[in-house]
Amino acid sequence: MTILENPVLVLVVLSVLVGLLLLILIAAVLLGTAAFAGLGLLLAGTLRAEATLALANGLFLATLLLGGIVQPVDQLPGPLAALAALLPGAALAEVFRAALGSAGGDAAASLAVLAVWAVALPVAAARQARRHVRIGSNIILPQHRSLAGDPSPAGARTYRYYCADPLQ
Numbered sequence: 001m002t003i004l005e006n007p008v009l010v011l012v013v014l015s016v017l018v019g020l021l022l023l024i025l026i027a028a029v030l031l032g033t034a035a036f037a038g039l040g041l042l043l044a045g046t047l048r049a050e051a052t053l054a055l056a057n058g059l060f061l062a063t064l065l066l067g068g069i070v071q072p073v074d075q076l077p078g079p080l081a082a083l084a085a086l087l088p089g090a091a092l093a094e095v096f097r098a099a100l101g102s103a104g105g106d107a108a109a110s111l112a113v114l115a116v117w118a119v120a121l122p123v124a125a126a127r128q129a130r131r132h133v134r135i136g137s138n139i140i141l142p143q144h145r146s147l148a149g150d151p152s153p154a155g156a157r158t159y160r161y162y163c164a165d166p167l168q
Helices: 007-046 049-066 078-084 088-100 107-132
Strands: 138-141 157-160
Touching: 007 049, 007 088, 007 107, 049 078, 049 088, 088 107
Parallel strands: none
Antiparallel strands: 138 157
């Protein structure tokens, strides 16, 4: 009697495989969320609002084109394919394809790339925010602005800002 002839054993094996694929999908969603949220926080903490919006839209288009969503990464030119394989969008798309069974790619390598981005981008965003807001620093909030756009020193209030240091 082979494994395929025993329906209970086939059901158990299929249940384990489906469970593993579901765990891979959940890990990919969590890592992708952390990576792209970190990227958004890094952009928002570094650039002005208009520049953040423009760069976010450009990065969205680049992720669609280089991330294997519009065209598979292996069909891109050599150096561009090597670069695209290291981007978080391509890694996320590859994990989704491998877990859903539409590609024979290596989900473990793509999960590793995604995990690196999921750690590096939020840490970079936290360091950038730490550079701008020092613990226990004074923040001056003007009450009104002059016509030239400069805050008026008269009427400005100084507040003491305290927060927990996320990188200690």
